[in-house]
Amino acid sequence: MKVAIVGAGNMGMAFAKSFIQYDLVKKENLFLIEKNAARAEALQSEKAGVVVDTISPKVGEYDLIILSVKPQDYPTVSEELKKVIQPNQIILSIMAGISIDKIQESLNHRIIVRAMPNTPALLGMGMTAFAASGDITLSQLKKVENLINSTGRAVFLEEESLLDAVTALSGSGPAYFFYLVKAMIEAGKEMGFEDSMAALLVKQTMLGSFHLINNAEKSLDELIKAVASKGGTTEAALKRFEEGLLAQNLKEGIFAAQKRATELSK
Ligand SMILES: NC(=O)C1=CN([C@@H]2O[C@H](COP(=O)(O)OP(=O)(O)OC[C@H]3O[C@@H](n4cnc5c(N)ncnc54)[C@H](OP(=O)(O)O)[C@@H]3O)[C@@H](O)[C@H]2O)C=CC1
Numbered sequence: 001m002k003v004a005i006v007g008a009g010n011m012g013m014a015f016a017k018s019f020i021q022y023d024l025v026k027k028e029n030l031f032l033i034e035k036n037a038a039r040a041e042a043l044q045s046e047k048a049g050v051v052v053d054t055i056s057p058k059v060g061e062y063d064l065i066i067l068s069v070k071p072q073d074y075p076t077v078s079e080e081l082k083k084v085i086q087p088n089q090i091i092l093s094i095m096a097g098i099s100i101d102k103i104q105e106s107l108n109h110r111i112i113v114r115a116m117p118n119t120p121a122l123l124g125m126g127m128t129a130f131a132a133s134g135d136i137t138l139s140q141l142k143k144v145e146n147l148i149n150s151t152g153r154a155v156f157l158e159e160e161s162l163l164d165a166v167t168a169l170s171g172s173g174p175a176y177f178f179y180l181v182k183a184m185i186e187a188g189k190e191m192g193f194e195d196s197m198a199a200l201l202v203k204q205t206m207l208g209s210f211h212l213i214n215n216a217e218k219s220l221d222e223l224i225k226a227v228a229s230k231g232g233t234t235e236a237a238l239k240r241f242e243e244g245l246l247a248q249n250l251k252e253g254i255f256a257a258q259k260r261a262t263e264l265s266k
């Protein structure tokens with residue numbers, strides 16, 4: 001398959017690297033359009049694919065075009081892309097908030113898949129949800145799904161409107177996890193540990209706990225109860241979290257992300 005990527009940044013390249021790793025796309029069939037000069041130079045030197053800085057008629061030769069610029073940059077991209085896009089090309093957008101309708105209208109093009117991945121895709125451990133326009137054939141959809149599957153797990157959504165919630169939950173989710181881990185490491189340092197020791201204690205705890213969620217036949221409440229002894233240390237921490245409305249604040253943060261995704265589509 002021949003794939004062009006408009007905006008070869010963090011996510012665009014996480015996708016591209018998985019496609020290459022699983023031999024779904026050959027490097028010579030990967031066309032990277034990247035306007036950031038420093039990034040383009042880095043991509044050139046690591047021989048990541050054919051690298052150019054602007055959209056040209058050459059883009060029309062690719063089976064699939066991935067849109068992975070920031071939503072704010074999309075109006076400029078669509079102006080250029082609509083001049084060169086060919087009717088049989090598949091568009092895969094991973095941009096937060098930009099709806100299939102809006103992409104169809106701005107490109108005057110029908111065949112659109114809209115996906116929301118996350119950065120663990122860099123390790124083939126991503127979580128992507130995707131929806132598609134009614135105009136796509138099953139064969140075209142399967143081709144895109146095969147590519148996405150190389151980046152981790154994927155779910156198809158009948159309802160595109162759910163993608164803003166996906167963005168808030170799993171798209172942005174890695175940052176929430178990193179934020180929690182960082183706060184725990186900082187607490188460790190404040191209690192007197194060296195940076196590396198605090199990081200080890202927290203990272204191994206998070207890793208082991210993740211596997212317990214997946215492997216123990218217990219609910220999350222039961223897992224919490226199994227750690228929190230009556231009158232003990234965990235209970236003291238959880239009480240403080242409740243007083244500070246930590247869970248409520250986390251949820252409100254996620255709803256704010258969803259609201260922002262909806263705003264980006266306007
Ligand atoms: N990062 C994440 O975790 C996730 C991101 N997304 C979505 O992926 C998209 C990209 O995000 P991310 O990879 O983090 O962003 P990046 O900034 O890392 O990548 C986007 C790249 O596109 C370049 N660019 C901007 N305009 C153009 C243009 N006209 N032609 C070619 N290249 C251009 C940017 O250059 P410059 O830096 O100079 O602007 C930048 O290098 C966003 O829409 C985001 O919503 C989706 C899921 C997760």
Ligand SMILES: O=C(O)[C@@H]1CCC=N1
Nearest residue numbers: 096167168171172173
């Ligand atoms: O923060 C953002 O807007 C993008 C979408 C999901 C993750 N990063």
